[in-house]
Amino acid sequence: MSVIVPDQDARTRCVTDFSTNLVVEAAAGTGKTTLMSCRVAMLLAGGHHPGTIAAISFTEASASELGKRIHSVVEELLSGNVPLELKATLPNGLSAEQEKALEAAVDHLDELTVTTIHSFCQQIIVDNAVEAKLDPGIKVADEMAADAMFDQAFSDWFTDALSSGKTLDRAVVVLTEDDPLEVERELRDLAKIRRQHRRAQPPRPDLWARPDIELVEAIDAYARWVADHPFDKKTNDYVAGFDQLRSYCDGAFAGEVDFDTLWRLSRPPRIGAMKWKSFEFEAFQRPGPFKKARGEKEGVRLHGEVLTLYGAVGEKLLALLAHTGSRMIWQLSGSMQAALDAYDEMKRRAAVMDFEDLLEHARDLVIGNKQVRDKVATRFPIILVDECQDSDILQIEILFAIAADGPVSNWRQARLRPGALFFVGDPKQSIYRFRNADIAAYRAARDLIIGQPNGALVAITANFRSRSSIIDFVNLNFAEVFDGGSQPAYVALHPTIKHQPAVMPHVVRLSIGTEDEGPGEVRRLEAHAVGEICDQLIGRLPVRQKDGSQRPARAGDIALMAASHTELWL
Ligand SMILES: Nc1ncnc2c1ncn2[C@@H]1O[C@H](COP(=O)(O)OP(=O)(O)OP(=O)(O)O)[C@@H](O)[C@H]1O
Ligand SMILES: [Mg+2]
Incomplete structure (x- = not known):
């Protein structure tokens, strides 16, 4: 029996509308991957050759799961059954024509591309190695091997920079002297960011800028004004602090600026005008003495004047610090370039690419080479992508270039062929930031698809994974957090599993310990309570299986999660 769901029309559209570019955006457990598998099966039943379809996901595990699901839907349909999730769409099963097409397709099912985005790109490169000007024998280094190579290149650079004596490497020496323990880790992180964002460079600072002169001028203007209007002691006293700032920065940017100078400039003397633990100036509100000296109206005007001059000193100081920071990053980055170049050289010698190279080369091919683009577009008229929230801008550029109705130099201007793309994702599940997943890129891609004359957004809301009491809890709590500001607005889920009395409530909030207990003791009590649950x-809670039957829960059915960087003390 099919489950009657409120969004059935949307689901049916996902598996029958092949002329629209669709974005399916929905929460976890709503059947997105299932819909994608069914769409592939129905495309095959609609006469599309398996070789023309690419179904893409982001990890090996999810691609392999997708492949299994597609095969299982196809097999079930061919055995004369309609899988549960297609029952509402196919109340009478496949037509004779669809059955014939699916039978024909099954002989070529191994030509169906179900893979990760990286393998998909690798295939494009291997098929077009000559155009990509790459050694046809070039291999893709797995992540671990590439990371080990990169670590080696980084460590070599770091050690060399410390002893090279070159001005360029002074940044590394100065930073290491300041914090020998932390600096290597921080620089390594910075180098990793540079590695992941090959084309990104820190903004080039304006080497002609003279924030030192601007700060001195602001200090002088303040001092002159106070000399003419010495009505308030505190206002006068700031002058001494500002003098310290003058000696700290005067002439600092007059000529070549080495890293030692920048490092000194990044730490101005602490003066009375500054807020606690900050270089920002505290608010200035002292109209009283000015009114007293010059009467109400004139006092307010004078107070306004000194306020502006005081604020200008604060602003110029912050501008100087920002400029100093950008020059420090620029110099550091210049030195670090050697590590990145060495890494590239290591890969070249070993005839390997890393995952980033793979995407870069694939992008250059499908954006920069019309022949290759047309060949790939003809080979894959239909591309389906699961877990789109995990994609990054390079991956999206590649997919859009292939799905466009002609060559494009900018993917944002792509006009998509009808039905070329089927994007499935849940922006709330974007978890691969560390791998460059870029939720802004996902949003841009989604908007571009649904803004096309042949594009549409499909909302799916019925959830098949969780019981109604859990869904109610999630709806209640998530609606507040995902309020539509910087996050996508929350779309409430509809439960499909009927509420059944259970041995325990589905959602419980435990309050553990009292205020007097230390964190260690609370952890221990918490572990004890979780263990008891x-x-x-185990052995009591009935767990529903795919065929609808039930069995008692096993330890393996339980997932325990804790906030990152906390341990569950079990
Ligand atoms: N139309 C349907 N009727 C009944 N059950 C369904 C239907 N569609 C999907 N399911 C079941 O719901 C569960 C979740 O499906 P699926 O994995 O496709 O969801 P998903 O949205 O891709 O989840 P995730 O966000 O975790 O990737 C699966 O057990 C699937 O068999
Ligand atoms: Mg899924």
């Missing part, structure tokens, strides 16, 4: 569930 597990003990009550």
Whole structure:
């Protein structure tokens, strides 16, 4: 029996509308991957050759799961059954024509591309190695091997920079002297960011800028004004602090500026005008003495004047610090370039590419080479992408260039062929930031698809994974957090699993310990309480299986999660 769901029309559209570019955006457990598998099966039943379809996901595990699901839907349909998730769309099963097409397709099912985005790109490169000007024998280094090579290149650079004596490397020496323990880790992180964002460079600072002169001028203007209007002691006293700032920065940017100078400039003397633990100036509100000296109206005007001059000193100081920071990053980055170049050289010698190279080369091919683009577009008229929230801008550029109705130099201007793309994702599940997943890129891609004359957004809301009490809890709490500001607005889920009385409530909030107990003790009590809950569930809680039957819960059915950087003390 099919489950009657409120969004059935949307689901049916996902598996029958092949002329629209669709974005399916929905939460976890709503059947997105299922819909994608069914769409592939229905495309095959609609006469599309398996070789023309690419179904892409982001990790090996999810691509392999997708492949299994597609095969299982196809097999079930061919055995004369309609899988549960297609029952509402196919109440009478496949037509004779669809069945014939699916039978024909099954002989070529191994030509169906179900893969990760990286393998997909690798295939494009291997097929077009000559055009990509690459050694046809070039291999892709797995992530671990590439990371080890990069670590080696970084460590060599770091050690060399410390002893090279070159001005360029002074940044590394100065920073290491300041914090020998932390600096290597921080520089390594910075180098990793540079590695992931090959084309990104820190903004080039304006080497002609003279923030030192501007600060001195602001200090002088303030001092002159106070000399003419010495009505308030505190206002006068600031002058001494500002003099310290003058000696700290005067002439600092007059000629070549080495890293030692920048480092000194990054730490101005602390003066009375500054806020606690900050270089920003505290608010200035002292109209009283000015009114007293010059009467109400004139006092207010004078107070306004000195306020502006005081604010200008604060602003110029912050501008000088910002400029100093950008020059420090620029110099550091210049030195670090050697590590990145060495890494590239290591890869070249070993005839390997890393994952970033793979995407870069694939992008250059499908954007920069019309022949290759047309060949790939003809080979893959239909591209389906699961877990799109995990894509980054390079991946999106590649997919759009292939799905466009002609060569494009900028993917944002792509006009998509009808039905070329089927994007499935849940922006709330974007978890691969560390791998460059870029939620802004996902949003731009989604908007571009749904803004096309042949594009549409499909909302799916029925959830098949969780019981109604859990869904109610999630709806209640998530609606508040995902309020539509910087995050996508929350779309409430509809439960499909009927509420059944259970041995325990589905959602419980435990309050552990009292205020007097230390964190260690609370952890211990918490572990004890969680252990007890597990003990009550195992062997007692009925767990529903895919075929609808039930069995008692096992330890393996339980997932325990904790906030990152905390341990569960079990
Ligand atoms: N139309 C349907 N009727 C009944 N059950 C369904 C239907 N569609 C999907 N399911 C079941 O719901 C569960 C979740 O499906 P699926 O994995 O496709 O969801 P998903 O949205 O891709 O989840 P995730 O966000 O975690 O990737 C699966 O067990 C699937 O068999
Ligand atoms: Mg899924």
